[in-house]
Amino acid sequence: MSDNKKPGSLSLLTSLSLFTRLTHLGRKPHWTGTPDHPGAVVSPPIWRASTHLYPDTAALKQGPKHNEDGRFFYGRRGSPSQWALADALTQLEPGAFGTMLYPSGVAAIAGALLTALRPGDVLLMTDNAYEPSRAIACGLLAEMGIVTRWFDPVDPAAFAAACCDKTRAVLLESPGSLTMEVQDIPALCAAARARGIVSIIDNTWASPLGFTALAHGADISVMSLTKHVGGHSDLMMGSASAGAELYAKLRRTAQQTGQVVSPDDASLALRGLRTIAMRLERETASALAIAAWLEKRPEVARVLCPMLPGSPGHAVWLRDFTGGCGLFSFVLKGKDAAARDAFIDALKLFGIGYSWGGFESLVTPVDPAGLRSATAWPLAGMNKADRFAVRLSIGLEDAGDLIADLEQALVCWNAA
Numbered sequence: 001m002s003d004n005k006k007p008g009s010l011s012l013l014t015s016l017s018l019f020t021r022l023t024h025l026g027r028k029p030h031w032t033g034t035p036d037h038p039g040a041v042v043s044p045p046i047w048r049a050s051t052h053l054y055p056d057t058a059a060l061k062q063g064p065k066h067n068e069d070g071r072f073f074y075g076r077r078g079s080p081s082q083w084a085l086a087d088a089l090t091q092l093e094p095g096a097f098g099t100m101l102y103p104s105g106v107a108a109i110a111g112a113l114l115t116a117l118r119p120g121d122v123l124l125m126t127d128n129a130y131e132p133s134r135a136i137a138c139g140l141l142a143e144m145g146i147v148t149r150w151f152d153p154v155d156p157a158a159f160a161a162a163c164c165d166k167t168r169a170v171l172l173e174s175p176g177s178l179t180m181e182v183q184d185i186p187a188l189c190a191a192a193r194a195r196g197i198v199s200i201i202d203n204t205w206a207s208p209l210g211f212t213a214l215a216h217g218a219d220i221s222v223m224s225l226t227k228h229v230g231g232h233s234d235l236m237m238g239s240a241s242a243g244a245e246l247y248a249k250l251r252r253t254a255q256q257t258g259q260v261v262s263p264d265d266a267s268l269a270l271r272g273l274r275t276i277a278m279r280l281e282r283e284t285a286s287a288l289a290i291a292a293w294l295e296k297r298p299e300v301a302r303v304l305c306p307m308l309p310g311s312p313g314h315a316v317w318l319r320d321f322t323g324g325c326g327l328f329s330f331v332l333k334g335k336d337a338a339a340r341d342a343f344i345d346a347l348k349l350f351g352i353g354y355s356w357g358g359f360e361s362l363v364t365p366v367d368p369a370g371l372r373s374a375t376a377w378p379l380a381g382m383n384k385a386d387r388f389a390v391r392l393s394i395g396l397e398d399a400g401d402l403i404a405d406l407e408q409a410l411v412c413w414n415a416a
């Protein structure tokens, strides 16, 4: 993973390497100490509070008048536990002025969409968007009179053709959920900006360590912190980072809808963030080794891993990304869903579960057919009989052990 030295960051620490910065982010001395001993402890303590006390009524009355970040007012506006995490995430995203925290990644996506859209507007959404993102569009947004149009993730011309004078926002995701297509984010964001369309990207896969979304033209960068940032499968959280103008709007929507995260979870997420670079580096290396092994197997029709040389999306990934992660999919050759499920059930080292980005490896069956509107599954160029896919989230285990586990499970698939 290379250092993050792209211009635009507000951080005083930008000249230092990523690993050094991750060690220092969010540790302002007045958050980690007392007035007479600033910086007394390493990590910001957990401030569990609904109530912030004022010295007198005059100060109490002043409280609501100053709606500033980092200022005590009421528990919903946070404390150093949440401010430290938000500040660290802002410093990691070049071009960001601020970061809002949400109780889940889905809440962050909803917060960004509700900030950018009003009744009568049209939303464009990449056809490989995370399924709950599609659900917001088909449910809440549709009921509010917001129409969504889906477009082929890898066809900027399809995006341009889908735009109309009512289009106000586009939701991008790259690599997209399940099928992992890589989008030309700079081209799509430039086209959106030229039309006054707010571009929102779900950047959960790469995080700003692997893809600096705002520096590549996106207006709002959303992440599910539940995945890489938490990193230990024990918390739910989301974030949205943006430049000054959109950050102010995100914050207004979030404050009016009462978005708040627990100080305990914020503290856990900040702890996760300290080790994200080394976890992603190791997961990426293991995922690449496993993807390369799978690609050579006769049972595998296609590996959907843009980090793998020769795979779909690799060229754009190489151009725009500085890192990857352990999440990718692959398609089994022929057979049926029962054989695919038998393969998954035979795995001993992979937990079967939704989510990903934890220290432990996970596996899920992938059936994208019902989740697409503008493009088909199997993808263009794939054999129609090859449709039963598997998604792996590679954790910190030994890659050789994981490969041996996959190998014995392929025996079960062959026998099914």
Ligand SMILES: *Cc1c(COP(=O)(O)O)cnc(C)c1O
Binding pocket: 104, 105, 106, 107, 130, 173, 177, 202, 204, 205, 223, 224, 225, 226, 227, 236, 237, 238, 355
């Ligand atoms: C998991 C996920 C989310 C949602 O995050 P939660 O924290 O589970 O709400 C959003 N986008 C992508 C790509 C995800 O994988």
